[in-house]
Amino acid sequence: xxxxxxxxxxxxxxxxxxxxxxxxxxxxxxxxxxxxxxxxxxxxxxxxxxxxxxxxxxxxxxxxxxxxxxxxxxxxxxxxxxxxxxxxxxxxxxxxxxxxxxxxxxxxxxxxxxxxxxxxxxxxxxxxxxxxxxxxxxxxxxxxxxxxxxxxxxxxxxxxxxxxxxxxxxxxxxxxxxxxxxxxxxxxxxxxxxxxxxxxxxxxxxxxxxxxxxxxxxxxxxxxxxxxxxxxxxxxxxxxxxxxxxxxxxxxxxxxxxxxxxxxxxxxxxxxxx
Amino acid sequence: xxxxxxxxxxxxxxxxxxxxxxxxxxxxxxxxxxxxxxxxxxxxxxxxxxxxxxxxxxxxxxxxxxxxxxxxxxxxxxxxxxxxxxxxxxxxxxxxxxxxxxxxxxxxxxxxxxxxxxxxxxxxxxxxxxxxxxxxxxxxxxxxxxxxxxxxxxxxxxxxxxxxxxxxxxxxxxxxxxxxxxxxxxxxxxxxxxxxxxxxxxxxxxxxxxxxxxxxxxxxxxxxxxxxxxxxxxxxxxxxxxxxxxxxxxxxxxxxxxxxxxxxx
Numbered sequence: 160x161x162x163x164x165x166x167x168x169x170x171x172x173x174x175x176x177x178x179x180x181x182x183x184x185x186x187x188x189x190x191x192x193x194x195x196x197x198x199x200x201x202x203x204x205x206x207x208x209x210x211x212x213x214x215x216x217x218x219x220x221x222x223x224x225x226x227x228x229x230x231x232x233x234x235x236x237x238x239x240x241x242x243x244x245x246x247x248x249x250x251x252x253x254x255x256x257x258x259x260x261x262x263x264x265x266x267x268x269x270x271x272x273x274x275x276x277x278x279x280x281x282x283x284x285x286x287x288x289x290x291x292x293x294x295x296x297x298x299x300x301x302x303x304x305x306x307x308x309x310x311x312x313x314x315x316x317x318x319x320x321x322x323x324x325x326x327x328x329x330x331x332x333x334x335x336x337x338x339x340x341x342x343x344x345x346x347x348x349x350x351x352x353x354x355x356x357x358x359x360x361x362x363x364x365x366x367x368x369x370x371x372x373x374x375x376x377x378x379x380x381x382x383x384x385x386x387x388x389x390x391x392x393x394x395x396x397x398x399x400x401x402x403x404x405x406x407x408x409x410x411x412x413x414x415x416x417x418x419x420x421x422x423x424x425x426x427x428x429x430x431x432x433x
Numbered sequence: 434x435x436x437x438x439x440x441x442x443x444x445x446x447x448x449x450x451x452x453x454x455x456x457x458x459x460x461x462x463x464x465x466x467x468x469x470x471x472x473x474x475x476x477x478x479x480x481x482x483x484x485x486x487x488x489x490x491x492x493x494x495x496x497x498x499x500x501x502x503x504x505x506x507x508x509x510x511x512x513x514x515x516x517x518x519x520x521x522x523x524x525x526x527x528x529x530x531x532x533x534x535x536x537x538x539x540x541x542x543x544x545x546x547x548x549x550x551x552x553x554x555x556x557x558x559x560x561x562x563x564x565x566x567x568x569x570x571x572x573x574x575x576x577x578x579x580x581x582x583x584x585x586x587x588x589x590x591x592x593x594x595x596x597x598x599x600x601x602x603x604x605x606x607x608x609x610x611x612x613x614x615x616x617x618x619x620x621x622x623x624x625x626x627x628x629x630x631x632x633x634x635x636x637x638x639x640x641x642x643x644x645x646x647x648x649x650x651x652x653x654x655x656x657x658x659x660x661x662x663x664x665x666x667x668x669x670x671x672x673x674x675x676x677x678x679x680x681x682x683x684x685x686x687x688x689x690x691x692x693x694x695x696x697x698x
Binding site: 178179182183185186187189190193194195196197198200201204243246247249250251254256258262264265266267268269271272273274275276279280281283284285290304307308311340365368369370371372375376388389390392393396401404405408411412415416418419 | 435436439440442443444446447450451452453454455457458461500503504506507511512513519522523525526527528529530531532533534535536537538539540541542546568571572575604629632633634635636639640653656657660668669672675676679680682683684686687
């Protein structure tokens with residue numbers, strides 16, 4: 160710690176250097192103790208028994224099944240969000256109808272609702288006692304449904320502000336030149352929305368990969384069938400297989416990191432175009 | 434025509450995915466009046482779970498608020514090498530699965546690790562106890578206050594702070610009289626988000642708490658445990674309580690949200 164602090168104080172800064180260095184030192188120490196050292200410990204532990212052990216931990220039949228299910232379901236959910244999120248954002252910005260403000264507020268509910276409650280409410284409507292007669296409990300469809308619930312706001316909330324800023328003059332110009340509504344959408348509106356749509360989708364994907372609480376109740380956690388990676392990881396921790404759990408954690412961290420780097424690249428691409 | 438189809442698709446999707454499930458659980462909870470709801474939530478286990486939840490969330494919110502304001506000031510008002518990296522590290526918890534958070538904390542602060550062993554010899558048990566649950570909650574909610582405050586600090590600029598400084602105000606005076614009033618709505622927004630996330634955390638707390646009934650059981654863990662033990666009324670009542678907290682949070686954030694997005698039309 161002290162080394163980092165002194166290394167920074169010798170550099171010229173705009174403000175009194177002592178304040179910056181002390182503040183930075185405290186912030187880095189806090190982050191290190193709570194976030195960075197524990198995460199580094201996970202990665203370190205995963206490699207402790209060598210790459211062979213790492214590979215075997217990740218490819219045990221149940222872990223592998225959980226990982227592929229998680230990535231597959233997350234990709235599917237990300238796609239659903241790409242389409243539905245854009246539709247909802249469109250309706251919220253361009254349409255006027257009674258209840259629109261309520262819809263706009265309610266979209267954020269999955270961010271505020273505890274994930275275990277999300278799983279429970281879905282199970283109430285789509286479980287064995289479903290008043291609709293639809294039972295998705297203990298099925299992969301149930302897992303997808305839970306992931307759709309928790310990721311709903313991401314694409315809506317990234318596309319909505321872009322759509323609000325979008326000038327309608329270009330659309331009017333396109334329409335006056337004889338473009339049909341769909342053509343206007345595809346040629347004029349869509350190119351402006353794509354960066355936001357993709358970054359929202361990447362966020363939804365990252366969230367879905369990591370999801371735990373909402374899938375616990377509705378999936379029944381059946382290995383090889385409905386067990387997602389985070390739940391598999393949880394059972395390995397409970398079974399004291401720490402090194403195996405660390406290996407799966409590392410895979411999840413890497414997948415999330417790749418998705419976030421992709422997101423960063425997409426955002427730069429978007430801002431360069433804008 | 435197309436307009437109406439899109440409207441219908443959006444409304445039906447949100448209705449069936451979000452509104453009906455939440456409404457159903459509230460309806461089922463209050464189906465027999467408010468009596469059973471109150472009864473289920475005032476059992477000793479439920480009350481204890483409330484207490485644990487409030488303790489853990491309270492500490493986590495205090496820690497994240499102090500850190501959040503400090504880190505936001507650092508990121509906006511100071512220049513130093515590695516600034517982007519610090520920002521990225523602060524956002525990192527968003528991308529980490531809650532279960533991984535739990536494992537990470539166990540590896541460092543668990544009884545069988547050097548640090549955890551040392552702390553335990555000093556009489557401080559972290560994992561399977563309140564400090565570990567606070568750490569886990571701080572971890573998952575870490576970026577919320579920072580990310581709420583940063584844009585407002587950027588927009589405010591530092592001219593007023595500079596002026597106060599020239600007029601002889603100390604750093605603390607400048608912060609309390611100038612900076613804090615400027616960011617108070619954004620800070621409130623961040624704190625509400627942080628509190629909601631802390632009250633509702635499940636995965637990370639499930640791992641580090643050991644899920645000891647009547648000891649380290651939070652309200653979210655109570656929901657799961659009651660449900661698995663076929664005590665649906667208690668699970669539904671606690672879930673409804675948490676859902677109502679979420680709805681209140683939502684309305685509060687709506688009031689406090691920086692108004693930049695609403696007048697875009």
